[in-house]
Amino acid sequence: DASDIEKGTYPHFMLKEIDEQPFVIRNIVQKYRNDDGSVRLDDSIRQAMSAADRVYIIAAGTSYHAGLVGKQLIEKIAQKPVEVHIASEFLYNMPLLSENPLFIFISQSGETADLRGVLVEVKEQGYPTLTITNVPGSTLSREADFTLHTYAGPEIAVASTKAYTAQMAVLTLLAVNTASARGIELDFDPIQELGIVASAMETLCDQKEELEQIARDYLATTPNCFFIGRAADYFVCLEGSLKLKEISYIQAEGFAGGELKHGTIALIEDGTPVIAIATQSHVNLSIRGNVKEVAARGANTCIISMEGLEQEGDSLVLPKVHEYLTSLTTVIPLQLISYYAALHRDCDVDKPRNLAKSVTVE
Numbered sequence: 001d002a003s004d005i006e007k008g009t010y011p012h013f014m015l016k017e018i019d020e021q022p023f024v025i026r027n028i029v030q031k032y033r034n035d036d037g038s039v040r041l042d043d044s045i046r047q048a049m050s051a052a053d054r055v056y057i058i059a060a061g062t063s064y065h066a067g068l069v070g071k072q073l074i075e076k077i078a079q080k081p082v083e084v085h086i087a088s089e090f091l092y093n094m095p096l097l098s099e100n101p102l103f104i105f106i107s108q109s110g111e112t113a114d115l116r117g118v119l120v121e122v123k124e125q126g127y128p129t130l131t132i133t134n135v136p137g138s139t140l141s142r143e144a145d146f147t148l149h150t151y152a153g154p155e156i157a158v159a160s161t162k163a164y165t166a167q168m169a170v171l172t173l174l175a176v177n178t179a180s181a182r183g184i185e186l187d188f189d190p191i192q193e194l195g196i197v198a199s200a201m202e203t204l205c206d207q208k209e210e211l212e213q214i215a216r217d218y219l220a221t222t223p224n225c226f227f228i229g230r231a232a233d234y235f236v237c238l239e240g241s242l243k244l245k246e247i248s249y250i251q252a253e254g255f256a257g258g259e260l261k262h263g264t265i266a267l268i269e270d271g272t273p274v275i276a277i278a279t280q281s282h283v284n285l286s287i288r289g290n291v292k293e294v295a296a297r298g299a300n301t302c303i304i305s306m307e308g309l310e311q312e313g314d315s316l317v318l319p320k321v322h323e324y325l326t327s328l329t330t331v332i333p334l335q336l337i338s339y340y341a342a343l344h345r346d347c348d349v350d351k352p353r354n355l356a357k358s359v360t361v362e
């Protein structure tokens with residue numbers, strides 16, 4: 001049938017979409033790049049970002065996790081304050097807004113009802129709105145003032161992969177463009193750094209055997225799993241745990257490394273898998289301290305680190321990428337580990353139980 005043709009030689013859409021990520025990043029760079037190497041965005045978006053005194057990112061699920069990374073990118077690169085909110089909570093528990101807010105809706109499908117509820121409400125209040133989506137003709141795209149296209153191509157697997165990394169790449173370019181509008185000089189070349197990210201992604205996509213082995217060693221029979229990380233790595237832990245839950249039905253939790261000891265460490269038993277991410281130099285020692293804490297209580301620990309920060313015994317060392325962009329590469333092994341865990345546990349990878357690709361009801 002048609003879906004078999006689209007999958008090509010891949011057994012699942014999810015695996016195909018994971019492998020497409022390096023191409024997607026290069027494609028985004030090409031779409032938003034000027035000949036002189038600067039970032040091209042509509043002037044209207046540039047102006048809206050400049051005029052806002054605070055950005056409110058609204059999203060759900062995996063797109064919310066991209067939003068958490070987006071906050072850091074916009075705050076660090078463009079020095080503009082950002083809040084990130086879960087769409088379904090925002091509507092009924094609205095924070096005190098700044099004087100000139102800009103609302104950014106991040107949505108793969110552009111159809112999520114929880115986001116639309118917020119969009120309608122803030123438009124009614126007269127605030128400017130921007131949708132970042134993979135489907136430019138979608139409801140959220142049509143109804144917002146501005147749209148940024150993530151150019152990831154159709155994402156078929158219910159569990160989002162390439163849409164997430166595409167969202168983070170576009171958020172990077174939005175941050176860079178905003179910085180230039182504000183006259184902020186960057187000490188790195190974002191276009192070049194995203195190219196390095198794409199190559200690193202390729203390297204990681206070629207490490208399927210190692211990642212399948214990690215899935216087998218840590219996740220074949222376990223009822224639960226923890227992901228721990230600090231700073232930017234924490235946000236990827238949230239996404240990694242969501243991926244694992246969605247497709248393998250393993251109860252998984254993403255935790256800030258330093259927070260585990262304040263209660264949840266009580267759940268660590270002999271053999272509990274704890275996957276730690278260590279790609280941030282300023283917290284490398286402290287996250288490794290957290291790994292020791294759980295190991296001392298019997299956890300089966302797996303450390304994913306990055307070149308320059310690695311230590312003996314790490315399970316996987318990622319190629320070095322710019323410190324702002326680590327989330328784009330760190331998530332690849334987590335996606336693949338989830339994929340192989342789901343396969344080993346005989347789960348329906350592309351169509352997990354109880355889930356829909358796009359949720360158009362509140």
Ligand code: G6P
Pocket residue numbers: 060061062063106107108109110111112115158159160355356357358359
């Ligand atoms: C659904 C999907 C998730 C997705 C979320 C947000 O729950 O199962 O994978 O992250 O909706 O979707 P959106 O299209 O708005 O990004």
